[in-house]
Structures are given as structure tokens and as C-alpha cells.
Amino acid sequence: MSVAPQLVVHRDKELMAQAAAARLITKVVDAQASRGHASVVLTGGRNGNGLLAALAEAPARDAVDWSRLDLWWGDERFLPEGDPERNVTQARKALLDSVPLDPSRVHAMPASDGPHGRDVEAAAAAYAAELAAAAGPEDHGPVPVFDVLMLGVGPDTHVASLFPELPAVRETERTVVGVHGAPKPPPVRVTLTLPAIRAAREVWLLAAGEDKAEAAAIALSGAGEIQAPAAGAYGRSRTLWLLDAAAASQLPRALYPPASA
Numbered sequence: 001m002s003v004a005p006q007l008v009v010h011r012d013k014e015l016m017a018q019a020a021a022a023r024l025i026t027k028v029v030d031a032q033a034s035r036g037h038a039s040v041v042l043t044g045g046r047n048g049n050g051l052l053a054a055l056a057e058a059p060a061r062d063a064v065d066w067s068r069l070d071l072w073w074g075d076e077r078f079l080p081e082g083d084p085e086r087n088v089t090q091a092r093k094a095l096l097d098s099v100p101l102d103p104s105r106v107h108a109m110p111a112s113d114g115p116h117g118r119d120v121e122a123a124a125a126a127y128a129a130e131l132a133a134a135a136g137p138e139d140h141g142p143v144p145v146f147d148v149l150m151l152g153v154g155p156d157t158h159v160a161s162l163f164p165e166l167p168a169v170r171e172t173e174r175t176v177v178g179v180h181g182a183p184k185p186p187p188v189r190v191t192l193t194l195p196a197i198r199a200a201r202e203v204w205l206l207a208a209g210e211d212k213a214e215a216a217a218i219a220l221s222g223a224g225e226i227q228a229p230a231a232g233a234y235g236r237s238r239t240l241w242l243l244d245a246a247a248a249s250q251l252p253r254a255l256y257p258p259a260s261a
């Protein structure tokens with residue numbers, strides 16, 4: 001059953017990134033204190049990378065035990081290792097190269113020049129197997145119960161590489177699939193599916209900028225997940241939309257009443 005989304009609206013995208021970074025630090029520190037380790041699923045895109053860059057600048061980042069953090073990805077552009085358009089390349093530049101992570105806990109999705117070559121279905125199956133191997137009996141499923149899974153929201157309401165009406169968003173069995181014909185380049189991608197996303201304890205959707213306003217309004221107004229994949233992204237115990245004022249500007253008044261002063 002889906003948990004009703006909560007909304008937090010910040011003044012602008014810089015403040016949103018800083019506040020989300022602070023929120024993530026607290027979550028990771030709390031999870032490490034209670035379970036000894038934490039797991040976070042990263043997103044690509046402008047807002048996801050903005051958050052990572054803000055985290056890199058936050059003095060409180062030193063409160064995180066980076067060696068006890070598992071990092072996974074919600075999706076990846078299926079390109080050669082090191083390609084500047086790969087989500088993992090951008091994440092490394094924004095944050096990962098500057099913190100003492102345990103490389104064995106950095107679970108990048110396969111590249112198109114990796115062991116599976118250009119076979120994106122094999123790459124997706126390999127990532128699903130890696131997730132399944134990391135899931136313990138306490139997870140009761142084929143993927144770990146991630147502490148936080150972040151998703152950038154595209155102007156067309158896509159999340160991860162789940163685009164409206166494409167087969168990946170209809171997947172109900174597999175946890176990771178290959179994507180062909182994505183409307184946003186590159187066309188070939190690897191993505192977690194909605195069932196895998198919904199295994200997370202908390203799902204955070206990031207939307208900043210005017211070009212996200214319509215998507216946020218559609219996804220939060222009862223749209224179906226096939227037409228608006230962001231509407232189908234929710235966590236087991238919390239679904240949090242982190243927006244800036246521009247992205248919140250078309251939300252129904254019942255969700256985001258205009259300020260009175």
C-alpha cells in the first residue's frame with residue numbers, strides 16, 4: 001500500500017540541495033548508529049548531482065562513516081566506463097571521489113564496454129543478481145531494504161529510467177531491466193523497476209526548476225504510474241517530495257497553499 005507523499009518546498013534549488021544533503025547526512029548517521037551500516041540509492045540528473053555537490057561542501061559530511069555506506073544506483077545510461085554522461089561518472093566528480101568510501105560497497109551499474117558488452121539485458125540481470133546477493137533474510141525480498149532511495153523527476157514525469165508508457169514502467173516481476181528507445185538520450189539504459197524502488201524504506205523525489213513544475217503537479221494529482229512514473233514511486237514508510245518554489249508553482253492549492261504573506 002502506498003504511503004501518502006509528504007512535501008517540503010524550499011526557496012530555490014541551491015537551498016533545496018543543501019537541505020536535502022543535510023537530511024541525507026542525518027539519515028545515514030542514524031541508520032549507521034542503529035544497524036551499523038546504511039544503504040542509499042543515488043539518482044543521476046541535475047538535482048541528484050546538485051545534492052551530491054552540496055553534500056561534498058557540507059562540514060557535517062564528516063559525521064558519516066563512509067566506509068560503512070552501500071551506494072546503489074536507480075538507473076544508468078548504458079555507455080562506456082568513464083563516459084562523462086554516465087550517472088556514476090557524474091556522481092564520482094560531484095562527491096564520491098572526495099570521500100573515503102569502501103570500493104566494494106560502491107555498486108555501479110554495468111557499462112556498455114564491461115563484461116556483458118553491449119547486451120543491456122545481461123547487464124540488467126547482473127545488477128539484479130548483485131542486489132539479490134546483497135539482500136539478507138531480514139529484507140524478505142530480492143533487493144535490500146534501502147534506507148533512502150533518491151529519484152530525480154524528469155520534466156516528462158520519468159524517474160530513474162522509467163519513462164511514460166515504455167515497457168520498463170510496466171514491469172512487475174524483475175527488479176532491474178534494460179531500456180531501449182528512451183526519449184531522453186542516450187536511448188539505451190539500465191533501470192530499477194517500480195517494485196525494486198518500492199522496497200526502499202524512504203523514497204525521496206527531487207524536483208527543482210520551472211521545467212519540473214508540470215511534472216510535479218501531474219504526479220501529485222492522482223495520475224497513473226504508466227503515464228506518470230513518478231506517481232508510482234513510493235517508499236515503505238515514507239515518500240518525500242523535495243521541491244523548490246519554481247517546481248512547486250503548479251501544484252494544486254490543497255497540496256501547496258500559496259504563502260499568505
Ligand SMILES: O=C1O[C@H](COP(=O)(O)O)[C@@H](O)[C@H](O)[C@H]1O
Pocket residue numbers: 043044045046047048074075076077087151152153154155159160161184
Ligand atoms: O536521465 C536522467 O534523468 C533524470 C532526471 O534528470 P534531470 O536532469 O531532469 O533532473 C534522472 O533522475 C536520471 O537518473 C537520469 O538518468
